[in-house]
Amino acid sequence: MFRFFSFIKFYVSATNQHGVHSPFIYGYVTKCLYKKSNFRLPIVQKILLKSLLYFDFKSVKVLGDTESVRKNIQSYCPDILFDDNSNHVLYADENIDQFLQADLKEIPNDAMLIIDGIYKNKIENEKWERLKNEDFVRVTVDLFYCGVVFFRKEQAKEHFKIRI
Numbered sequence: 001m002f003r004f005f006s007f008i009k010f011y012v013s014a015t016n017q018h019g020v021h022s023p024f025i026y027g028y029v030t031k032c033l034y035k036k037s038n039f040r041l042p043i044v045q046k047i048l049l050k051s052l053l054y055f056d057f058k059s060v061k062v063l064g065d066t067e068s069v070r071k072n073i074q075s076y077c078p079d080i081l082f083d084d085n086s087n088h089v090l091y092a093d094e095n096i097d098q099f100l101q102a103d104l105k106e107i108p109n110d111a112m113l114i115i116d117g118i119y120k121n122k123i124e125n126e127k128w129e130r131l132k133n134e135d136f137v138r139v140t141v142d143l144f145y146c147g148v149v150f151f152r153k154e155q156a157k158e159h160f161k162i163r164i
Contacts, residue, residue: 002119002121002122002125003119003120003121006119006125006144007119007144010119010142010144010161011144011163013161014142014144014161014162014163015160015161015162015163016029016162016163017029017030017034017162020160020162022139022155022158022160024139024150024152024155025139025141025158025160028051028054028141029141029162031054032050032051032053032054033047033050033143033162033164034164035050035054037049037050039076041072041076043145043146043164044114044116044145044146045069045072045073047114047143047145047146047148047164048060048069048073048091048114049072049073049076049077051089051112051114051148052073052077052080052089053077055089055110055112057080057088057089057112058079058080058081059080059081059082059083059086059088059089060073060080060081060082060083060086060089060090060091061082061083061084061085061086061087061089061090061091062082062091062093063090063091063092063093064092064093066091066093069091069093070082087106087107087108087111088108088110088111088112089111089112089113089114090111090112090113090114091113091114091115091116092113092114092115092116093116093117107136107151108151109151109152109153109154110151110152111150111151112148112149112150113148113149113150113151114146114147114148114149115128115131115146115147115148115149116145116146117146118142118144118146118147119144128142128147131147131149132147132149132159136151137149137151137157138150138151138152138153138155138156138157138158139152139155139157139158139159139160140158140159140160141160141161141162142159142160142161142162143162143164144161144163145164
């Protein structure tokens, strides 16, 4: 029931690219998230794969029980490396705790974090809200299915809710 009411609330408050006033996020939404693809994957994995290609990342650190995620990414992008030491792209399968407990202050400026299941339940949503409020988190994009976090120090702290 929490997820259903959260979706209604999200849908009413979210916007599309026309409500975005950040050039960085506008480009990300229009040239990446809204771009058509032939990926036959769950929506969060599509977002991850599109983001990897859009930002031209070469490696990703996948956290959690995500063997299927690795296989799916590898099937569409065989050149992507899975690097447990990578700090540039982090993907977590529904476990924000890993990031709240980690020392994210050391993450590079151009890093991206994708967290699956931010509306899975009330507890995960509260963790998402806490992560958004951390000082080192500059930009968040709430896509309902997942949350995307950027650490761009040069950008003002902003939170976006985007319908995809």
